[in-house]
Amino acid sequence: MSNKLALFGGTPVRHKEFYDGPHIGPHDLDRLKAVLDSGNFGGIPFPNAQHTAFVDLFTGLLGAPHGLMVSNGTISLSIALRALGVCAGDEVITTGYTWMGTAAAIVHINAVPVLVDIDPATWCIDPTAVEAAVTPRTKVIVPVHLGNQIADLDALRAVASKHGLAILEDTAHGHFAEWRGRCVGTHGEAGSFSFESSKIMTAGEGGFLVAQDEHVYQRMMSLANCGRKEPGYDSFPGRTLGWSARASELQAAFMIGQVEQHDALHAKRAASAAKLTAGLAEIGGFTPVGDDDPRITRRQYYEVIYRFEPAAWEGLHRDQVLSAIQAEGIDLEGDTFYPPVHKSELFDVDAAHWPMIAERYGERIGPESADLPVADRAAADESVWVHHSLLTGDDQDLGDILDAVAKVRAHLHELHDAR
Numbered sequence: 136m137s138n139k140l141a142l143f144g145g146t147p148v149r150h151k152e153f154y155d156g157p158h159i160g161p162h163d164l165d166r167l168k169a170v171l172d173s174g175n176f177g178g179i180p181f182p183n184a185q186h187t188a189f190v191d192l193f194t195g196l197l198g199a200p201h202g203l204m205v206s207n208g209t210i211s212l213s214i215a216l217r218a219l220g221v222c223a224g225d226e227v228i229t230t231g232y233t234w235m236g237t238a239a240a241i242v243h244i245n246a247v248p249v250l251v252d253i254d255p256a257t258w259c260i261d262p263t264a265v266e267a268a269v270t271p272r273t274k275v276i277v278p279v280h281l282g283n284q285i286a287d288l289d290a291l292r293a294v295a296s297k298h299g300l301a302i303l304e305d306t307a308h309g310h311f312a313e314w315r316g317r318c319v320g321t322h323g324e325a326g327s328f329s330f331e332s333s334k335i336m337t338a339g340e341g342g343f344l345v346a347q348d349e350h351v352y353q354r355m356m357s358l359a360n361c362g363r364k365e366p367g368y369d370s371f372p373g374r375t376l377g378w379s380a381r382a383s384e385l386q387a388a389f390m391i392g393q394v395e396q397h398d399a400l401h402a403k404r405a406a407s408a409a410k411l412t413a414g415l416a417e418i419g420g421f422t423p424v425g426d427d428d429p430r431i432t433r434r435q436y437y438e439v440i441y442r443f444e445p446a447a448w449e450g451l452h453r454d455q456v457l458s459a460i461q462a463e464g465i466d467l468e469g470d471t472f473y474p475p476v477h478k479s480e481l482f483d484v485d486a487a488h489w490p491m492i493a494e495r496y497g498e499r500i501g502p503e504s505a506d507l508p509v510a511d512r513a514a515a516d517e518s519v520w521v522h523h524s525l526l527t528g529d530d531q532d533l534g535d536i537l538d539a540v541a542k543v544r545a546h547l548h549e550l551h552d553a554r
């Protein structure tokens with residue numbers, strides 16, 4: 136490995152892109168054509184074959200009593216919160232280390248997001264911090280199963296039961312991951328999924344909701360369909376202003392193939408993730424986040440998260456090392472995944488638009504609005520994210536990732552010299 140770093144003009148380890156489009160199944164075209172031939176593209180609640188088939192399939196595999204498909208995994212969170220009874224001014228506790236959409240969904244219904252720190256072991260919401268943040272206004276806890284991790288659902292349930300709160304699991308990353316043998320998303324009163332294009336199952340866009348209680352489900356249906364009440368979702372009192380958040384028949388049709396392909400792709404990703412972790416352990420410098428918690432009976436691999444160990448990199452910062460690895464053609468990510476929510480430029484929340492935040496936050500939610508040292512460290516210095524698209528290729532692809540990391544490790548002096 137005498138070739139110098141690609142960052143400084145050397146030949147990159149890899150020239151080829153990793154495939155990160157959706158995986159197309161053998162029956163996808165037939166199903167899409169059937170929708171086109173039917174002339175019926177609309178989503179719930181119109182009578183349609185693909186939507187019903189997908190909802191039955193996915194809900195059944197998750198082991199949830201009720202499910203519905205919606206237009207994306209952000210509006211699904213807002214719908215779920217409203218269906219669970221959250222009103223303007225109520226507080227919803229969530230993690231400060233997530234895609235900002237988790238917290239935006241709370242703001243979008245004029246509720247108040249309370250961002251808390253993460254568990255240093257898993258980088259998912261810290262149940263002790265949740266307990267400390269509960270007030271008489273708290274209604275719901277929204278954990279996020281981050282990357283390949285699962286939030287401690289036992290500890291969260293204990294806090295929720297003690298204070299009479301509901302749990303809404305943001306399962307945008309965790310389709311078919313299991314906690315104690317049961318899919319995540321089905322442990323809370325409600326669970327929300329995303330089928331956005333980066334996710335392990337995708338229709339380009341899309342979202343999904345599951346509920347344990349029939350009336351919560353019926354309210355979800357109504358909220359997703361402009362507040363209508365129709366047979367099958369009309370047995371709750373009153374009405375409520377809803378959204379137009381239906382998913383189309385074309386999206387549902389495509390999602391059936393995503394489910395059909397899931398297990399084979401999952402097995403591939405699991406095997407790749409294990410090889411990658413073993414290879415990185417030999418090279419040194421990146422350690423896996425999370426331990427072998429026996430309560431996690433199946434992981435998902437939307438992103439595999441590693442912790443950058445600065446001591447192994449001779450004091451260089453994660454971002455210097457990652458830029459060198461990226462220049463070698465391997466897109467391991469750092470600060471893009473994610474800034475802490477209140478520090479994200481996309482989380483632009485002011486009291487002029489969202490007046491209910493004023494009492495807790497003043498004029499706006501900003502970098503000073505929460506003190507989350509563990510999330511800050513993970514985001515700014517420690518996290519290294521490996522997207523699932525890097526794990527669905529062959530051994531050569533995996534070899535390229537390890538070669539790139541090993542090359543940068545062997546050429547640290549070049550990074551030092553450039554400082």
Ligand SMILES: Cc1ncc(COP(=O)(O)O)c(C=O)c1O
Pocket residue numbers: 207208209210233234236237279305307308328329330331341342
């Ligand atoms: C943790 C988390 N929650 C919610 C969402 C929102 O999903 P969507 O992009 O489908 O609105 C995403 C995905 O982008 C996410 O990563």
